[in-house]
Amino acid sequence: MNTKTISNSNLHFEHELWKLELLFWKDELKFFNNRLSELVTRYTKKEMLIQLEHFQNEFILHGGVIEDMLETIAVHEIRITGQLKSGADALDITLVKKHLDFRDKIEVQRAIYADLKKDFFKFLTKYM
Template identity: 65%
Template structure:
């Protein structure tokens, strides 16, 4: 049976990729929120305003998720740095398991966010 074993350098590299992706998502959210502001000033229709509020709430939630994911990455990086300082590049099985679980969490969030963006772009096409 093959076990998931990751070296600290590999985990660090993946963390850096994820941090870049999360920073990009944060920038996208700024753009999406500016579009919401534009639309709020244009529409008085209650149905449209309700949809705008829905997207605003979704973007707030997603912003919170981004923050949580960034904090988790930072905690992992601190543990990796601690091992590196002590000269122990030994594999931390617990950290490896956490990393694999976190990778799954990122992939799930990537899918959720992608679907939200598709929905929002369809909404923009209709109401911009």
Template identity: 60%
Template sequence: MDKKTEVLFNEDLHFEHKQWRSELAFWEDELKSFNNRLNELINRWTNKEVILQLEHYQNEFILHGKVIDQLQEAIEKHEIRIAGQTQVGQDALDTIMTKKHLEFRNKMETQRQIYADLKKAFFHFLSKYL
């Protein structure tokens, strides 16, 4: 289907939001686990270089947690908009909201890559010091 004429239906968007919410919840759980690992290492190491790296990852996890919160909030706002449209009998998003949804999809894809890179680096760090 041509991108210019593609219609995004509320049901499809809601489904995608549910997937994103699950993914974000998984990331939150992983961050808790990663922070537990950091705490283990803090108790084991006194080397300044290692401590600096631990602080770096701790800061990265805090920042990523804030991004997760922002993404969850954006999904919630979009869900409210969809619910409003559904109540008035509109099954497809207007042009502005469609554009926002597509932009948000790109944000999620970008964040997936950022998070995957962070995990890869953290696992490499763990393999050296755990």
């Protein structure tokens, strides 16, 4: 029987990868918002401003999701650190379940963010 071992160090490693990805998204959103600011000064048509507002709202919402996800990772890391300080590398089954659920959540968020970026780039191509 082939069993896979999940250790705290594996969870920590995946957390670090996720944090880097989320921080990258956060930086991208700054660039996207700067681009929106440029467009607001160029265009005054109502249709265009409605689309700009839509993207601005989406970027704000996604920024909030990023912050929530970073906070969730930080809470998980505190729990892992507590276990390691106690000398136990035994896995907390609840933490592992939350980790696996979070993995699913981040995969869904990747798809949502990729679609948002794709839509924004199409929008920029149309108006830039």
